[in-house]
Amino acid sequence: MNTVKQSLGGIKQFFIEVGELSYFAGRFFKELFKPPFEFKELLRQCYHMGNRSLVLVMVTAFIIGLVLTLQSRPTLIEFGAESWMPNMVGISIVRELGPVITALVCAGRIASGIGAELGSMRVTEQIDAMEVSGTNPFKYLVVTRILAITLMLPLLVIMGDAVALYGSALVENFKGNVSFQLYFNRVFDALDYRDLVPATIKSFFFGFAIGLVGCFKGYYSKKGTAGVGLAANTAVVFTSMLLFIIDFVAVFISDIFYDL
Amino acid sequence: MERTSLEKLRLGIFVILGTALLVIAAYLIGNRQNMFGNTFTIHAVFKNVNGLQKANNVRYSGINVGTVKDIVMENDSTIDVIMLIQENMMEHIKKDAIATIGSDGLVGSMIVNIVPGEGLGEKIKSGDQIISYSRIGAEDMMSTLNVTTENAALLTADLLKVTSALNRGEGTLGRLLNDTLMANNLEKTILNLKLASANASNTLNEVNKLVMAAANSENSVFGVLMRDSLAGLEIKGIIHNLESASDRMQKLTINLDSIVTGIAEGDGALNYLSKDTIFVQRLEATMKNIEEGTAKFNENMEAFKHNFLTRGYFKKMAKEEAKAAKKEKVKN
Numbered sequence: 001m002n003t004v005k006q007s008l009g010g011i012k013q014f015f016i017e018v019g020e021l022s023y024f025a026g027r028f029f030k031e032l033f034k035p036p037f038e039f040k041e042l043l044r045q046c047y048h049m050g051n052r053s054l055v056l057v058m059v060t061a062f063i064i065g066l067v068l069t070l071q072s073r074p075t076l077i078e079f080g081a082e083s084w085m086p087n088m089v090g091i092s093i094v095r096e097l098g099p100v101i102t103a104l105v106c107a108g109r110i111a112s113g114i115g116a117e118l119g120s121m122r123v124t125e126q127i128d129a130m131e132v133s134g135t136n137p138f139k140y141l142v143v144t145r146i147l148a149i150t151l152m153l154p155l156l157v158i159m160g161d162a163v164a165l166y167g168s169a170l171v172e173n174f175k176g177n178v179s180f181q182l183y184f185n186r187v188f189d190a191l192d193y194r195d196l197v198p199a200t201i202k203s204f205f206f207g208f209a210i211g212l213v214g215c216f217k218g219y220y221s222k223k224g225t226a227g228v229g230l231a232a233n234t235a236v237v238f239t240s241m242l243l244f245i246i247d248f249v250a251v252f253i254s255d256i257f258y259d260l
Numbered sequence: 261m262e263r264t265s266l267e268k269l270r271l272g273i274f275v276i277l278g279t280a281l282l283v284i285a286a287y288l289i290g291n292r293q294n295m296f297g298n299t300f301t302i303h304a305v306f307k308n309v310n311g312l313q314k315a316n317n318v319r320y321s322g323i324n325v326g327t328v329k330d331i332v333m334e335n336d337s338t339i340d341v342i343m344l345i346q347e348n349m350m351e352h353i354k355k356d357a358i359a360t361i362g363s364d365g366l367v368g369s370m371i372v373n374i375v376p377g378e379g380l381g382e383k384i385k386s387g388d389q390i391i392s393y394s395r396i397g398a399e400d401m402m403s404t405l406n407v408t409t410e411n412a413a414l415l416t417a418d419l420l421k422v423t424s425a426l427n428r429g430e431g432t433l434g435r436l437l438n439d440t441l442m443a444n445n446l447e448k449t450i451l452n453l454k455l456a457s458a459n460a461s462n463t464l465n466e467v468n469k470l471v472m473a474a475a476n477s478e479n480s481v482f483g484v485l486m487r488d489s490l491a492g493l494e495i496k497g498i499i500h501n502l503e504s505a506s507d508r509m510q511k512l513t514i515n516l517d518s519i520v521t522g523i524a525e526g527d528g529a530l531n532y533l534s535k536d537t538i539f540v541q542r543l544e545a546t547m548k549n550i551e552e553g554t555a556k557f558n559e560n561m562e563a564f565k566h567n568f569l570t571r572g573y574f575k576k577m578a579k580e581e582a583k584a585a586k587k588e589k590v591k592n
Contacts, residue, residue, distance in 0.1 A: 155278030191285075191288075191292075
């Protein structure tokens with residue numbers, strides 16, 4: 001009986017959290033178009049989230065491209081379809097791996113960062129102080145962060161895609177004597193707008209989800225210093241889960257629109 | 261402030277680089293589909309497009325020259341394929357070019373292949389329609405192949421039987437292949453046949469000469485027979501007689517045959533005698549008994565002669581016999 005009560009409480013808590021998150025998102029959109037705009041802070045956040053994540057994203061993407069090519073080479077050779085490697089790698093990276101891997105890396109780095117930062121600000125009552133001093137903390141802290149990562153993630157994804165394809169081309173160049181030009185010709189032969197456009201749109205949603213959950217967890221963090229760690233932790237877990245759900249929905253929708 | 265402007269610079273580079281990459285990718289993809297640059301459209305009408313889709317490649321003599329812009333179903337059996345072709349290909353493609361639908365490799369996507377027609381046609385213009393050939397579907401090809409392989413399997417099975425029989429030396433061919441002696445014999449036989457035919461030819465020549473000589477000579481029997489009409493008539497008569505004689509002979513033989521058959525199959529004593537071996541044995545035994553009986557009878561008669569009751573009679577008989585013998589002697 002106790003377990004049932006507990007699980008029921010958990011489910012109730014989950015719905016409450018989703019509701020609060022929705023309110024939070026609604027507030028974000030309301031504040032987004034309301035002046036004054038915090039451009040300076042937005043640019044600062046863009047730099048921190050975009051440029052500072054670039055190396056991490058690039059290294060991850062490079063290795064993913066390299067490993068994906070190395071791993072699928074034997075199978076493709078077995079089928080005598082070695083020449084289809086650029087098509088396969090190109091489509092899988094642009095459609096799926098690029099956005100998802102980049103988003104997951106950013107969820108780890110940025111969502112936890114935002115969660116911890118805003119959490120500690122909440123705990124040390126800096127947010128309350130801002131409210132008192134007349135600055136809109138939501139506008140200054142939350143809107144700029146969510147907007148920054150929403151704008152930066154697609155750029156990170158496209159750079160990640162390029163680096164991953166470069167890594168893959170490098171393997172093909174070394175192992176299969178395929179020139180870079182031929183490799184990228186084949187990649188763009190295989191690619192279509194129906195690969196690039198949904199992936200890019202998807203990346204915006206990924207960025208938005210990372211920023212939203214990170215800010216939400218940090219902004220409403222409680223229970224002192226322990227709450228900061230919890231906020232950072234749950235931000236990453238919740239974001240990662242949300243990313244996959246968004247990915248599923250995005251694939252589902254793009255399938256409906258493009259599979260006609 | 262210094263740090264902030266550096267950050268801004270870096271951010272600017274990052275954003276521009278990312279956006280440029282996105283634009284380049286979009287341009288490259290669009291370029292592949294001939295969305296930019298000068299193009300013109302041509303049409304080809306097919307009955308079956310074999311799964312061709314919009315944006316599939318169009319090749320002219322194997323070079324990518326454009327893409328499929330649209331596929332329109334005109335009526336229940338006519339499909340209009342509209343193709344976007346690069347403008348610089350306009351001077352190379354002629355109006356009599358032929359469009360076919362093929363696939364890019366065994367597992368690749370479908371493509372439209374345009375091949376040049378024969379002869380010198382007019383240059384193509386935008387909006388022109390070119391001739392098309394519908395491709396044979398893979399399924400049709402497979403079903404034909406299936407029949408072919410089945411036939412091939414039957415053929416090879418039969419061939420196997422034939423070759424194994426040949427190896428075992430069965431049949432004329434097998435013996436011919438395996439029997440080396442026979443080959444030699446055959447060779448000899450053929451040689452002999454050759455000789456024989458040569459001899460026969462010689463002999464025939466000789467005979468021919470002889471016949472001619474005989475026929476030409478008046479004194480020879482043959483000549484006489486050939487020429488003498490009287491002798492011919494007589495011979496005819498002789499032959500006629502011979503014929504009738506043989507007829508009679510035949511009848512006689514038939515009669516004899518029937519008699520013999522009657523004897524053999526009938527119930528007469530002769531048949532009985534000729535067939536029944538037991539009877540013959542009995543007859544033999546009876547004859548033996550009779551012989552023995554007569555011997556005994558002779559003994560008995562001798563005993564009678566000496567018997568005192570009958571002795572007188574026998575003496576009297578002997579005297580009469582002697583008298584009769586004397587009379588005979590006197591007569592003679």
